[in-house]
Amino acid sequence: MSVYTRVEAAEVTAFLRDYAVGELLDLQGIADGIENTNYFVTTRGGAFVLTLFERHAEVELEYFLELMVALADHGLACPRPIMADDGSYLRRLAQRPAALVERLAGKAVTEPSVAQCAAVGEALGRIHRIGRHVHRRRSNERGPAWWRVTADALRGVLQADTMALIDAEIAFQAAFDTQHLPRGVIHADLFRDNVLFEGERLSGVIDFYAACNDILLYDLAICLNDWCVVPDGDFDDARARAFLAAYVSGRPPVAGEAAALPAMLRAAALRFWLSRLYDLHFPRAGEITHVKDPGHFERILRLRIAQPQRTAALWPA
Ligand SMILES: Nc1ncnc2c1ncn2[C@@H]1O[C@H](COP(=O)(O)OP(=O)(O)O)[C@@H](O)[C@H]1O
Numbered sequence: 001m002s003v004y005t006r007v008e009a010a011e012v013t014a015f016l017r018d019y020a021v022g023e024l025l026d027l028q029g030i031a032d033g034i035e036n037t038n039y040f041v042t043t044r045g046g047a048f049v050l051t052l053f054e055r056h057a058e059v060e061l062e063y064f065l066e067l068m069v070a071l072a073d074h075g076l077a078c079p080r081p082i083m084a085d086d087g088s089y090l091r092r093l094a095q096r097p098a099a100l101v102e103r104l105a106g107k108a109v110t111e112p113s114v115a116q117c118a119a120v121g122e123a124l125g126r127i128h129r130i131g132r133h134v135h136r137r138r139s140n141e142r143g144p145a146w147w148r149v150t151a152d153a154l155r156g157v158l159q160a161d162t163m164a165l166i167d168a169e170i171a172f173q174a175a176f177d178t179q180h181l182p183r184g185v186i187h188a189d190l191f192r193d194n195v196l197f198e199g200e201r202l203s204g205v206i207d208f209y210a211a212c213n214d215i216l217l218y219d220l221a222i223c224l225n226d227w228c229v230v231p232d233g234d235f236d237d238a239r240a241r242a243f244l245a246a247y248v249s250g251r252p253p254v255a256g257e258a259a260a261l262p263a264m265l266r267a268a269a270l271r272f273w274l275s276r277l278y279d280l281h282f283p284r285a286g287e288i289t290h291v292k293d294p295g296h297f298e299r300i301l302r303l304r305i306a307q308p309q310r311t312a313a314l315w316p317a
């Protein structure tokens with residue numbers, strides 16, 4: 001579940017007095033999600049999602065909200081934050097920072113089609129372009145420094161050969177030159193559960209609460225490893241081609257990006273393997289029970305190491 005902080009209708013009614021959204025008609029806790037407390041809020045003025053943020057600092061939340069406003073202003077299908085009467089997007093409710101955003105139609109897909117992968121590639125290219133308008137900055141809290149700390153935390157609980165693979169990959173990534181790769185705002189967690197569809201139409205990209213400034217190609221690699229794979233982690237060529245073609249039509253790559261993709265795919269696999277391993281071995285008290293399979297990303301990492309040329313033919317000429 002993802003209602004960590006309970007709020008009553010009376011509290012939400014009082015909270016909504018500072019927004020021009022009309023009277024509260026309905027309040028429903030949202031069961032999906034991992035990190036924050038989310039409620040569907042229906043008022044006379046529309047349908048919204050109320051998020052109570054459970055762990056981020058206000059300065060980070062200002063970054064996420066600035067990004068969502070910029071994306072919505074530039075026409076990306078994503079939840080537009082609702083401005084309170086005092087001009088702010090971030091308020092407080094039940095001793096938590098809280099924001100009200102537009103509720104979007106659609107559902108997440110578990111088996112994406114070629115057309116849906118193309119739509120996600122197109123949306124990711126747009127996020128990377130529009131991200132240039134965001135003035136605040138945020139570093140990637142799950143970047144190489146976090147990989148090393150997390151690997152050290154896992155050292156006592158993993159088998160020696162598993163640990164050796166993690167250490168070798170961290171060393172490979174440290175030696176890999178990324179200076180020439182374009183950087184900007186990345187979503188950083190654009191998995192299947194963070195995109196809503198109505199049929200083949202992408203109706204919303206959600207959950208910008210891992211967004212940060214990092215290598216754009218790394219964001220692309222995160223998506224490819226999730227959206228464009230068959231269950232064993234190998235690429236589905238048609239989906240990967242469609243995703244890449246749609247992405248590069250919106251954000252043309254610079255020299256050297258295609259050659260760096262195999263390493264970025266490995267970095268993306270390592271990052272989610274580590275977070276899943278950490279969540280499995282060190283579950284957070286009182287939090288989510290649906291632990292995601294770390295083995296999936298171990299398989300993906302091993303495959304990407306074994307097949308460095310695999311994406312060469314998928315990247316548009
Ligand atoms: N703006 C929105 N419109 C419609 N549904 C949403 C919206 N935001 C969140 N949801 C629903 O709430 C769920 C949890 O949201 P998410 O942001 O992924 O939570 P968390 O940050 O806790 O992981 C999503 O899977 C989706 O079903």
Ligand SMILES: N[C@@H](CCOP(=O)(O)O)C(=O)O
Nearest residue numbers: 142189191210272275276292
């Ligand atoms: N999409 C991820 C979960 C989100 O990552 P986290 O580091 O915030 O837990 C996955 O499928 O593992």
